[in-house]
Amino acid sequence: MGPGVVVAGLTAAAMAVVTLLAVQADGAGSRAAAAEASAGAATEAAPSSGPAPTAPALPASSGTGYRVVYSIAGHRVWLVDPRKTPELQASFAVTPGSAEPSPGSYSVYSRTATGKGTDGRQIEHVVRFTQQSGTVFGFSAAVDGSTEPPEAGLRTGGIRSARADGQLLWDFAPTGTRVVVTP
Structure with a gap:
């Protein structure tokens, strides 16, 4: 050859x-x-692949730089990357757990691809950012697509999103990403 x-x-x-x-x-x-x-x-409340024209404005007290912003009052998340145009990469509604984190600035400290939530539901794209009074706070999506609040009496810190939005947040927020919680 x-x-x-x-x-x-x-x-x-x-x-x-x-x-x-x-x-x-x-x-x-x-x-x-x-x-x-x-x-x-x-679903009627379709996940956003970017900021919707009708999405509420980013809270003024949300800080600067690359960050995830969570509004307690608005039950909404914004993904902000000032290196891109537009800097607002996505914004979507979420369903909080029965407990809310205190307003402030935190960092993503742990991520889990799949698991079981405090409420017993199978969840995915878990992004944890703080623990307060024994409650872990983080973002996740229920595998069954449910965004229903937890049952009464059950203390949970899971902030649930639609599955597609959970994927966006997972891709956007590696360990160390700043999470700003506003009132």
């Missing part, structure tokens, strides 16, 4: 790998678009 045959074989193999990767990348984009479309069709 001559060197020309070896080079031709290696070139063909490399082209096959590049083609496979291109097809997979194209398919991933199509699957993401299809998932976003089906998530929006599944």
